[in-house]
Amino acid sequence: MLIYTLRRIAIMIPIIFLVSVVVFFLANLMPGDALTGRIDPLNTDPAYIEEMREKLGYNDPIYVQYLNWISGFFQGDFGQSFVHKMPASELILSRLPNTILLAVVAMIITYIVSFLMGRYAGRHPYTLGDYGVQVLNYLALAMPSFVAALLFIYFVSFQLGWLPATGSIGSGVDPGTWEYIISKVEHAILPSLCLGLLPIASYTQFLRNDMIESSQKDFVRMARAKGTPERKIYNKHILRNSVIPIVTLLGFDLAGIIGGSVIIETIFTYPGVGQLFVDSINNRDYTVVMAVTMLLTVMTLIGNLLADIFYALVDPRIRLD
Amino acid sequence: MSQEQQDQNVLNIKNLHTGFLINDELHHAIVDVNFNVKPKEIVCVVGESGCGKSVMSLSIMQLLPKINSKISAGEVLFNGENLVQKSEKEMNQIRGKDIAMIFQEPMTALNPVFSIGWQMREILFNHLDITKQEANHKAIDLLKQVGISRPEKILNEYPHQLSGGMRQRVVIAMAIALQPKLLIADEPTTALDVTIQAQILELLKDIQNKVNMAIMLITHDLGVVAEMADRVIVMYAGKIVEEASVVDLFTQPKHPYTQSLLDSIPKMDQTTDKLNTIDGVVPSLESMPEVGCRFTDRCPKAFGDCPLVTPQLAKVNNDHYARCLLYDECYSKETSYAKEVENV
Numbered sequence: 001m002l003i004y005t006l007r008r009i010a011i012m013i014p015i016i017f018l019v020s021v022v023v024f025f026l027a028n029l030m031p032g033d034a035l036t037g038r039i040d041p042l043n044t045d046p047a048y049i050e051e052m053r054e055k056l057g058y059n060d061p062i063y064v065q066y067l068n069w070i071s072g073f074f075q076g077d078f079g080q081s082f083v084h085k086m087p088a089s090e091l092i093l094s095r096l097p098n099t100i101l102l103a104v105v106a107m108i109i110t111y112i113v114s115f116l117m118g119r120y121a122g123r124h125p126y127t128l129g130d131y132g133v134q135v136l137n138y139l140a141l142a143m144p145s146f147v148a149a150l151l152f153i154y155f156v157s158f159q160l161g162w163l164p165a166t167g168s169i170g171s172g173v174d175p176g177t178w179e180y181i182i183s184k185v186e187h188a189i190l191p192s193l194c195l196g197l198l199p200i201a202s203y204t205q206f207l208r209n210d211m212i213e214s215s216q217k218d219f220v221r222m223a224r225a226k227g228t229p230e231r232k233i234y235n236k237h238i239l240r241n242s243v244i245p246i247v248t249l250l251g252f253d254l255a256g257i258i259g260g261s262v263i264i265e266t267i268f269t270y271p272g273v274g275q276l277f278v279d280s281i282n283n284r285d286y287t288v289v290m291a292v293t294m295l296l297t298v299m300t301l302i303g304n305l306l307a308d309i310f311y312a313l314v315d316p317r318i319r320l321d
Numbered sequence: 322m323s324q325e326q327q328d329q330n331v332l333n334i335k336n337l338h339t340g341f342l343i344n345d346e347l348h349h350a351i352v353d354v355n356f357n358v359k360p361k362e363i364v365c366v367v368g369e370s371g372c373g374k375s376v377m378s379l380s381i382m383q384l385l386p387k388i389n390s391k392i393s394a395g396e397v398l399f400n401g402e403n404l405v406q407k408s409e410k411e412m413n414q415i416r417g418k419d420i421a422m423i424f425q426e427p428m429t430a431l432n433p434v435f436s437i438g439w440q441m442r443e444i445l446f447n448h449l450d451i452t453k454q455e456a457n458h459k460a461i462d463l464l465k466q467v468g469i470s471r472p473e474k475i476l477n478e479y480p481h482q483l484s485g486g487m488r489q490r491v492v493i494a495m496a497i498a499l500q501p502k503l504l505i506a507d508e509p510t511t512a513l514d515v516t517i518q519a520q521i522l523e524l525l526k527d528i529q530n531k532v533n534m535a536i537m538l539i540t541h542d543l544g545v546v547a548e549m550a551d552r553v554i555v556m557y558a559g560k561i562v563e564e565a566s567v568v569d570l571f572t573q574p575k576h577p578y579t580q581s582l583l584d585s586i587p588k589m590d591q592t593t594d595k596l597n598t599i600d601g602v603v604p605s606l607e608s609m610p611e612v613g614c615r616f617t618d619r620c621p622k623a624f625g626d627c628p629l630v631t632p633q634l635a636k637v638n639n640d641h642y643a644r645c646l647l648y649d650e651c652y653s654k655e656t657s658y659a660k661e662v663e664n665v
Contacts, residue, residue, distance in 0.1 A: 218429040224384055225424075226444040226495065227417035230409065240434050316479040317433055 012301045019297045027286045079287035088291040098168045099272035103257045106192035114203035122211025140201035149194045149267045166269045191268045195260050210242035251307025255300035331535045332358040337395035339380045348606040350376045351559045355662050363536045365546045368556035371603045374539045378505045383412045418448045421496035425508040427489035431480035438476030463494040486517035500532045507539045555579050558615040564642040575643035577622045633657035
């Protein structure tokens with residue numbers, strides 16, 4: 001398993017390299033650069049802009065620019081953000097904890113809710129409760145997350161006033177206190193729920209269908225013939241088999257949730273990596289855009305690796321070597 | 322058969338009818354089944370695919386899916402207790418302990434995500450109040466009994482690491498774990514290759530001698546019947562068509578269906594280009610004829626009465642029962658086996 005993991009990590013390097021080429025050239029194909037729009041062209045000496053371009057290396061051949069960027073990338077230097085006047089890496093790191101909190105809360109909600117709903121529906125298929133769960137599923141699958149986000153904000157925040165709708169922290173709360181942690185989590189719940197909506201629906205459906213399928217397997221009949229009570233048949237024999245696909249999805253989720261946060265964080269004005277990404281695109285802050293994209297790439301790769309490792313952990317038939 | 326004799330039987334099945342709901346209509350897969358299994362006896366149930374053998378075994382275990390099937394009439398008396406009326410909880414105490422079952426597919430009968438040890442301990446924990454360590458000792462002991470040479474190691478392995486024959490041995494080990502009085506084996510060797518088949522049958526016979534249990538062996542392989550059976554029950558389209566001792570059945574089969582089955586065994590001493598077969602197939606549940614003999618369409622000896630009169634299972638010789646209008650006893654309910662069972 002260790003050797004497998006190391007080999008997989010080794011394979012990641014060329015993939016990251018290839019993605020970096022695509023990311024860099026796409027970013028450079030976008031119209032304008034960090035100097036356009038930021039500086040009033042009528043009041044600035046064009047010679048000065050030209051000088052800045054030269055200084056920043058924008059006039060170098062594109063492959064030289066790429067080499068400069070990628071060599072910096074591997075040394076942990078993601079370049080400077082022009083808008084925020086600080087290293088892109090520092091900028092991302094300052095936003096990352098918020099997004100990670102969002103992702104963690106989203107995953108916790110996803111797994112708890114979909115496990116409970118899926119297990120119930122799988123245990124009692126074709127009953128009223130099952131149909132209710134399915135209606136909720138299809139609703140969640142059919143509704144775009146930004147619509148769901150607006151509905152949540154309107155009803156839960158404005159009508160009921162239960163949870164805050166914007167930001168990541170209440171005003172006037174000191175870091176380190178208990179209130180601070182509560183406030184952080186409170187602010188994360190609504191955006192997390194929106195992020196989790198799609199996975200909740202698909203996992204619930206996944207678990208339900210797999211449980212129905214597993215319940216007709218020979219080993220279930222065998223367990224009944226051994227005198228195993230029905231409750232244990234469901235909780236052990238069936239669930240242990242049906243949970244395999246769900247657990248492996250956890251890895252893929254990691255990347256999906258961070259990708260999804262781009263939209264959700266913007267709607268909730270939640271200061272995370274996703275919001276930073278959108279802002280940076282609007283401001284043509286390419287270094288940050290490229291750095292965030294690379295971060296997403298690495299997260300996806302790590303997610304896939306985790307999925308494979310989880311698979312081997314929960315299914316004895318899978319051996320990684 | 323006297324009342325006393327019947328009380329001693331491990332299993333008495335009386336007038337059993339089991340049906341499946343197809344489009345909200347109950348279609349019987351098993352009709353009017355009467356038979357019994359004596360202690361330490363090996364009874365073979367033979368018949369083509371789709372004639373109700375497996376449904377019968379699941380009816381005994383009360384393991385048929387409740388959503389779409391139903392035992393609509395009859396009794397399954399195990400040690401004198403009617404299993405049809407037992408609650409799920411009561412059945413769970415009987416299943417695995419007093420009646421054990423071996424299924425056709427050893428490849429899928431074991432749960433792929435639990436170790437062999439876990440699955441063997443499960444049946445022990447279901448019925449005994451013992452510690453994990455004791456259960457492990459017992460499991461090792463059982464695996465030795467079924468001829469597995471490295472039981473300690475096997476306990477920690479998973480089903481996919483074992484061959485088909487090994488898995489079936491593990492299944493048998495579980496089945497005999499609590500020394501059941503009756504073992505129902507539903508085509509236990511069908512999925513295995515011939516050499517392993519012989520070993521498994523040998524093993525079953527061996528164990529049966531040691532632990533004194535009765536075996537109800539379901540098979541479509543007459544070779545297996547000849548090797549194992551004391552008594553044979555031949556089923557066709559959900560009904561028992563013949564019941565006899567193994568010697569009687571092979572030497573003087575009464576029912577044309579049994580005769581055809583025996584004819585379709587390839588003979589070692591004859592060279593023929595073509596194997597004998599029975600034309601046609603078992604009618605499906607929906608197309609089962611209401612009256613008359615269900616074998617009429619395929620029967621080489623069918624005559625005028627066959628599609629019109631429903632034959633009864635009746636005694637045609639000493640301890641030899643058949644359901645065919647070639648024998649006068651089968652015309653009337655009064656002379657039938659069902660009546661005989663009713664009277665005790």
